[in-house]
Structure formats: C-alpha cells, structure tokens
Amino acid sequence: MSSSGLKRKADSQENAPGQPRTKLPAIAEADTNVPLRPSRTAANRAAVGKGPPPLTKPKAPPLSTSTTRRYERATSAPPKIAPVRPPARPTSARPTATRPTTTRTTRAASGSAATQDKRFQALQDQVQSIESARAADTARLAADMERERAKLSELEENHMALTRELAAARTQEMTHKRELVDASDEMEQMRKRHAREMDELEAQMRRRDREIRELKDELRVCLDDLERERQTVSTLKSTIAHQSDAQLSLTTQVAAMKAQIDALQGQLSTSSVSNSTLVLQLETERKRVAELERETLEAETIRRKLHNMVQELKGNIRVFCRVRPILPSDLTPAALVKSSSSASSLSTTPTPEPEDAERLKGEAMAQIVFPDKMDHKEIVLHSSSESATGQERKDEWTFSFDRVFEPHSTQMEVFEEISQLVQSCTDGYNVCVFAYGQTGSGKSFTMEGGHTDATVGMIPRAVDQVFKVTDDLRRKGWEYKMEGQFLEIYNETINDLLGKGEFDKKKHEIKHDARTGRTTVTDVNVVALRSPAQVRTLLAQAQSRRTVAATLMNERSSRSHSVFTLRIRGENAQTREVCEGSLNLVDLAGSERLEKSGAAGDKDRLRETQNINRSLSALGDVIAALGEKGEGKSDKHIPYRNSKLTYLLQNSLSGNSKTLMVLNLSPLATHLNESLCSLRFATKVNNTTIGTAKKQSRPAITA
Numbered sequence: 001m002s003s004s005g006l007k008r009k010a011d012s013q014e015n016a017p018g019q020p021r022t023k024l025p026a027i028a029e030a031d032t033n034v035p036l037r038p039s040r041t042a043a044n045r046a047a048v049g050k051g052p053p054p055l056t057k058p059k060a061p062p063l064s065t066s067t068t069r070r071y072e073r074a075t076s077a078p079p080k081i082a083p084v085r086p087p088a089r090p091t092s093a094r095p096t097a098t099r100p101t102t103t104r105t106t107r108a109a110s111g112s113a114a115t116q117d118k119r120f121q122a123l124q125d126q127v128q129s130i131e132s133a134r135a136a137d138t139a140r141l142a143a144d145m146e147r148e149r150a151k152l153s154e155l156e157e158n159h160m161a162l163t164r165e166l167a168a169a170r171t172q173e174m175t176h177k178r179e180l181v182d183a184s185d186e187m188e189q190m191r192k193r194h195a196r197e198m199d200e201l202e203a204q205m206r207r208r209d210r211e212i213r214e215l216k217d218e219l220r221v222c223l224d225d226l227e228r229e230r231q232t233v234s235t236l237k238s239t240i241a242h243q244s245d246a247q248l249s250l251t252t253q254v255a256a257m258k259a260q261i262d263a264l265q266g267q268l269s270t271s272s273v274s275n276s277t278l279v280l281q282l283e284t285e286r287k288r289v290a291e292l293e294r295e296t297l298e299a300e301t302i303r304r305k306l307h308n309m310v311q312e313l314k315g316n317i318r319v320f321c322r323v324r325p326i327l328p329s330d331l332t333p334a335a336l337v338k339s340s341s342s343a344s345s346l347s348t349t350p351t352p353e354p355e356d357a358e359r360l361k362g363e364a365m366a367q368i369v370f371p372d373k374m375d376h377k378e379i380v381l382h383s384s385s386e387s388a389t390g391q392e393r394k395d396e397w398t399f400s401f402d403r404v405f406e407p408h409s410t411q412m413e414v415f416e417e418i419s420q421l422v423q424s425c426t427d428g429y430n431v432c433v434f435a436y437g438q439t440g441s442g443k444s445f446t447m448e449g450g451h452t453d454a455t456v457g458m459i460p461r462a463v464d465q466v467f468k469v470t471d472d473l474r475r476k477g478w479e480y481k482m483e484g485q486f487l488e489i490y491n492e493t494i495n496d497l498l499g500k501g502e503f504d505k506k507k508h509e510i511k512h513d514a515r516t517g518r519t520t521v522t523d524v525n526v527v528a529l530r531s532p533a534q535v536r537t538l539l540a541q542a543q544s545r546r547t548v549a550a551t552l553m554n555e556r557s558s559r560s561h562s563v564f565t566l567r568i569r570g571e572n573a574q575t576r577e578v579c580e581g582s583l584n585l586v587d588l589a590g591s592e593r594l595e596k597s598g599a600a601g602d603k604d605r606l607r608e609t610q611n612i613n614r615s616l617s618a619l620g621d622v623i624a625a626l627g628e629k630g631e632g633k634s635d636k637h638i639p640y641r642n643s644k645l646t647y648l649l650q651n652s653l654s655g656n657s658k659t660l661m662v663l664n665l666s667p668l669a670t671h672l673n674e675s676l677c678s679l680r681f682a683t684k685v686n687n688t689t690i691g692t693a694k695k696q697s698r699p700a701i702t703a
C-alpha cells in the first residue's frame, strides 16, 4: 500500500462524519456514564454474588453502518458499539413502581407489587450486567484505540518517512532527468561531431581517391614516357653504333684535311699580304664613295636651286597642251554629227565594227600635227574647206606652248612635267594647276584620272609626291602638316565636296588673310591628310557626291569648276624654319561657247553657260591684268572679285605663285573650232609674264 493510500485511510478514519476526531462515540458515552464505569468483571461478580441470575445475555447493539464495517475490515480496529440505551421504561410503569402509595392500584394489585419489584430487580440486574459488559467493551475498545493510535502514529511516521523518501526520490529523479538531458545533449553533440568527422573522413576519402586516380594517370604517363625513352635509348644505341663507325671514317678524313689545312695555311699567309693591300684599297674606295655621295647631295641641292631658278626664269605661268586620243565612242555616226556641246565621249551607243573603225577614225580626226619632236612644244592644226566659189581653202594654225602632249602621252609623262611644280609646293610656294578645255576634252581624266596605276590622274599623283617628299625631308628635321579641301563652284555658288552633299544650300564665303596670305572658305570641311590612301578615299567620296547631285542636274561635273586644295605647313625644329605652301588642282567647267552649248532654248543651261563663260573670261582677265602689272603697271587693278573662281584662287594666281594651265583638246574634227578657241585663250595666257614667284618661307629649304 502506498503512503498516500495510508494517509487517505487515516484521514477518513479521523474525519468520519458525526464522530469526534480523537474519541469514538461509544468511548465518549462511556466516559460520561459514570455508573457504568466499574469493570465488567467486577460488576459481573457483584451481579453474580448479589442479584438474580441474568435473564438474558445482553447482546451488543448491531453495528449497522457500512462505514463501521469498512473500518473493521481496513484497520482491524475494534468494532464500534452502538450506544446502548437503557430499555425504555413505560411511562406508565414508573409511577406505578415509584408510587406504591397510589390508593386504587395498591389496593387492587398489592399482590403483584412484589412481582414487579422482582421484575424491576431483574431488570436492574440486567442493566448492571449490560453496563458491566459495556464497560468491558469500552475498556477493550480503549485498548484497541490505543493500539490503533499507536499504529496510526507508526503509520504517520511511515508516511513521513515515505514522503521524505518520495521527495528524495523526486529530487533524485530530477537530478537523473537533468543528467539524462545533459547526457542526451552530449550525445547529440557527439552525434554531430561524429557526423562532421564522418563528412571530413568521406571528403578525405574522396580526395585520396582523386589523388590515387591522378597518381595512376601520372604513373600511366610515366610508363608511356618510360617506354618511349626505352625506344629512344635503343634508337640512340643503334645511332651511336652508326656514329662510331662514321667517327672512324671521319677521323681518317680529319687527318687528311689537316694535311690540306697545313698546305692551305701556307697559301693563306701568302695571300694575307695581298689581302691587306686590298683592304687598304677598299678603305680608300669607301672614302671616295662617301665623298661622291656628299658631292651628289650637294649637286642635288644645287639642282633644286637651279630647278627653282629655271622655274622662276620661265615665269610663273606656263601652259601645257594635251590632246586626248580618239575613243571608240567618238566613232559612232551619232557622235560624229553631234555638236561639240554634247558630251559625245560619254555616249553609250554601240561602237563600230573594226573594219569601219579606221575609216571613221580618219574621217573623225581633226588634222592635228606635232612637228616638234625634240622639245614637244608645238602643235599645228590644219583645216580644209570649200569656199563659196568652189575653191578649196586650206588653213593652218600653229601654236607653241611650254609642252605639248600628243594623244598617246601617258598620265605619267604628263605628271613628270607637273611634278616639278608640286615639288615647289613643298618648298613653300603657292601652286595652281588648271585643266582648261571644252566638255569631253579630257580635263577630268587629266586631273583625277582612272582607277589603275597607269590611268590615275594628277591630283592623286601630286598627293603621293607631296607625301613622299615630306617623308624624305623628315630625315632633315622637317615636320609637315597637310590638310585638304575639295570645293565645287556651280553657277557662282560654292559647294563642299567633302561635306554632307547638301549642294547649293549652304552659303560659303571666301576670306583672305592679308597678313598670312592664306585663303579660307567658311563652313567647309578641311580634312587633315594623313596618307595618300586617305586622300583617294576622299576623292572617291567627293566624286560619288557629285554623281548623286548630277542625277538631279545632268552633267554637273561638266558644268562646274572643281578645286582641290592641299595646304602644307612645314617646320624645322633644328633650323627653326617654317614654310607654308599650297597646291590647287582645278578642273574647270567646259569652255564651249554659248552658241555651241545647245543652251539657247534651256534657261537653266543658258544660265550655267553664262556663269561658266563669265568665270573663265574673268580668269583670262585676271591673268592678263597680272601680266600687265608684271610689265610695269604696278597700279593695275586685278579683277579677282569678278568671279568666285578667281576670288578663291586670288593668292594662288598672284605674282608670288606658280601657275600651270593644262589645255585639253578634243582630237575630233567636229570640235576643231572649239579647239581653236581654246588654243587662242591658252596662247594669250602663255604669252603673259607674271613676275617672279616667291616662296612663303623664311630661309629657303635648299638642303
């Protein structure tokens, strides 16, 4: 039984309803009923000795409550005795017994009084026995109670002890629980540590596996290498065997060679004497070569000086004449009858059959003769016509220029002559080259040319030369900067051929700097020139822009002047010299006369032609005025402002510049009259002497 069970039982005993906590009810009653105190044995003895024998043995009152029975079972406590009450006396009997003086009954029942006394006595005895029994029971019960109390206190002690044990057990349990928790924590940590260690071990294992694999691979490679080395060793062994054989034979040869060397050394000592003589000679020759080179350099400098002197003596305006060859397109019947105003050479009509070509060529060709086969300075034009009277009339015109180029002349030949002028530009002169002639006479071909090395024109060749010369001069301390612009003058309006192709929209103005002698045009692209290839790209761009513009207005390039300007500025850091020059390469508009231009019915064409003629005649006027000024009329006004072209080229046409006009002629008979006009204009220019050109530099570049 648990201690708590015991406690509950004790409590239930103590707190039974209707019973005092410390004394049973029977005991309590016994305590108060003094007459029943005497012990049972004494009472019984008294009763046995004095009174009548007991009528009946008093029975203990039944312990009817179930609670009492439960106590008996549970604690073996003495059974409870219900309070024994003295038998009820009939109320009527007491007066009878106590009042023997009652008259009527005494008389009627005097006989039965004795009986009643006896009965009373018996009852008294009975009561006494009961009381004594009761006293005995009480004593027994008290003893039982005492025992129970002892047991109870024992049980309480037990209970206390058990409670303490329980508390101790609980404390122990708590301690165990804490220990358990600590242990489980520790176990968890150990498990984690173990898992970590396992992971590390696995990673280590994997690393080891990888290392093993790598080592195996390396081993395999080593084994392969070893195998190869073995093979090499065996090859080398066999080579060594061969080599030792060869060595043997070589040793023999070496011995033979040594003998030869000895013989040769003898010869060498002989020849070394003559060799030293030769070395001396060579040294002398080298000195001579150096001397000659220096002389050549000086001669070159002198040549350049002389060249410039010759150029200056020739005057600063010269005229070349170039006749273009007959083209297949010139020989079509349509072209043959075409007026000179049309660009016949650009016709796309089919070319004639070869057998007809020669005949047509003869018919088409004007009679042009080049009599001066030495200096190539003359050109003679013949013409035969029938007069009104039917007589044949023959005409002959002879013209003389600085150089005449026949139809078969190449671009290179023409440039050889021009290159001298280009050279002057790098020396600090302003140079201007014009291509003058009627439409289709070959001006553009001369200036711009074709795309092959043979046909490339004067502009690209001049640029190439400028770059080449400036490169050469770099070695002498010169640094050059070059820039270029490409303009078109159409109907007296300036357009930028290196611009965005917005033709005839922007207004460009020409400005001259009187101090520097430099000419600029507002709002045009001036491009730094870095290489000949870049210049060619720029020219191609300009050409394509002109072509696009020409779709709006036919033959634009024929009807406008184009001016390519290359400005060059050189500085010599050593000599502190500075020189500036410019090269203007001008492709003039077709020079045909108004009546031949076919412009009569076309207002725009008429305007174009008038503008062209005005600017060309302004050019002639400027040149003529310059000539007059050169002849002494120092106050002569030069009408530069009469046209955009002359105003633009003012600084390149003045007395300080070098000017070359290339007169381009068509070889066609149909163009004879135009050719004569051009020849006369060129002669006028050629006969003009315009002073002496001047360099735009401080000390001249002569070195």
Ligand SMILES: Nc1ncnc2c1ncn2[C@@H]1O[C@H](COP(=O)(O)OP(=O)(O)OP(=O)(O)O)[C@@H](O)[C@H]1O
Binding pocket: 323, 324, 325, 327, 343, 345, 346, 407, 437, 438, 439, 440, 441, 442, 443, 444, 445, 446, 555, 557, 558, 559, 589, 590, 664
């Ligand atoms: N020396 C030459 N050798 C070969 N072909 C030439 C020569 N000169 C001109 N040509 C050709 O003649 C044709 C007309 O020449 P080009 O266009 O240069 O004439 P142009 O005077 O510039 O005419 P435009 O005033 O219309 O521009 C072109 O097809 C050109 O290739």
